[in-house]
Amino acid sequence: MSEAFVHFIQAEQALRSSRRLQTTLFTMLFFGALIGAVIVGEVRIDTFIEGLPSFFNYISATLPEIHSSTFLTDIKEWYWGLGRWLWMLLDTITIAFLATIIGSISAFILCFPASHNLMRNPFIYHIARRSMEIFRAVPEIVYALIFVFSFGLGPFPGVLAIAIHSTGSLGKLFSEVNENIDHQPLEGIRASGGNWFQVIRYGVIPQVLPNILSYTLLRFEINIRAASVVGFVGAGGIGQELMFVIRQFIYVDISAIVLLIMIMVTIIDMTCEKLRHYAIGKEALF
């Protein structure tokens, strides 16, 4: 065996044993954290098993009685408020749609000063970054609660709440996309006398637009779910009705509405997924 090979074997063994130590350490840390979380979170198997029957009781209590002989009449009775609920669903979609548009536009404006490769002025950079952090640190439902207090019941506080949260989340994603771009085109534009805005417009945007569209569509899916929930605190849409029937113990209506929400979310998720794949596949067009 040559001397170089002996050295290689020794180095490899040293590397392996240091890896082993690391792996053991991280495994212990992980399980420690897991056990701690179970204790603090009061996760108990016996409580879970005891409570399971009443969970199913509640579910079955919300289900309507449907007989095969009177099927159509039963369905009609179950969905007695279909027209009203569909309008409310439309409200929910509108809230999500408006919030996504407002949120993505403000995120688009904020994401360029918040990208460290594009913004040389640390003051502006930090203002953009920190404001986006504040926007996304607070959950939509908390913003909605505050806005319902200040602007009254209805969809408007919902739109505002979701738009602000979307600005923060999308802005972070957008600026990460900006930070991964190829810099050669930017240098080319700068060298021919382009100013900051022109460098962004022609060097950055053509590169990032497909990803930005894709993230915006993904955010629309998330906002549909968020819009169904902000109604719980009175910020419009189907959530407001759902909260009402839960509080009033109108059991059958609960299942009817929840099923409607599930169908709507599934349809929109599927459509958005198609569109997103289209946007990524069609990168060539931008």
Add this chain to the structure above:
Amino acid sequence: MLRLDNIVKNFGGTRAVNNVSISIPNGQMVGIIGRSGAGKSTLLRLINRLLDPCEGQIEFENSKITALKGRSLLQWRARCAMIFQQFNLVGRLNVLTNVLLGRLAYHRTLPTLIKHFSKTEKAMAIHALERLDMASTAFQRADTLSGGQQQRVAIGRALMQDPKMILADEPIASLDPHNARKVMEALRCLNQENGITVLCNLHHLESARMYCDRVIGMFKGSIAFDGTPADLTPAKVCDIYGSDEHDEELEEAFGSTFNLDVSSLDREKSFAAA
């Protein structure tokens, strides 16, 4: 006339450009040669003001380039167009738009953001592309073109800037010999027909000899040679490239047709040693 006066540029602890003073009359075609890391790229970027010098002055037609700020700085950048080794086009935009981007400095910001360029400018762009034999690709995406074609589009963009000077940073280093020749001929043609001063960083001595009126050699950030291609004797080349024997970079710099020279150079050295 472009004048550089004791230009110094440091990056952290290393000195990239060391006390460089040159003056270049209008209409000259200058080849800058030297090893990788000799400071050639930095020098061009300093002239275009993509980088700011640590010490020294740059003057052009008696105006102080090193003092320019804001809009007049952007206009200076337009007047001394840059060509890059990697072309630096926007791959997702079509060829015509890429060429039109050369006009950015001549407009207010807002109209350019919505791709508003005048009819005259579009005609200029087509004319420039035609001159470079690239008009048929006007509506193709830039990243579908070959390297040589992209470099010619980049020259088209430079032309649109209405430049007094073209700074070419290794314009043919990533091209095959055929395309390299086409690009160098295009630069020489702009130099002779339009009277544009060309400063061109080159890896191969051969191209510098073939196309340039004047050759400047850089070694470790300083000027090691300044003269005509004819003045460039093997001994002078040694000064520019250092004098390691059997040096790959030296041989590469000479190119295939100059292998004879290198071997005679080696013989000279062995004589000197003896």
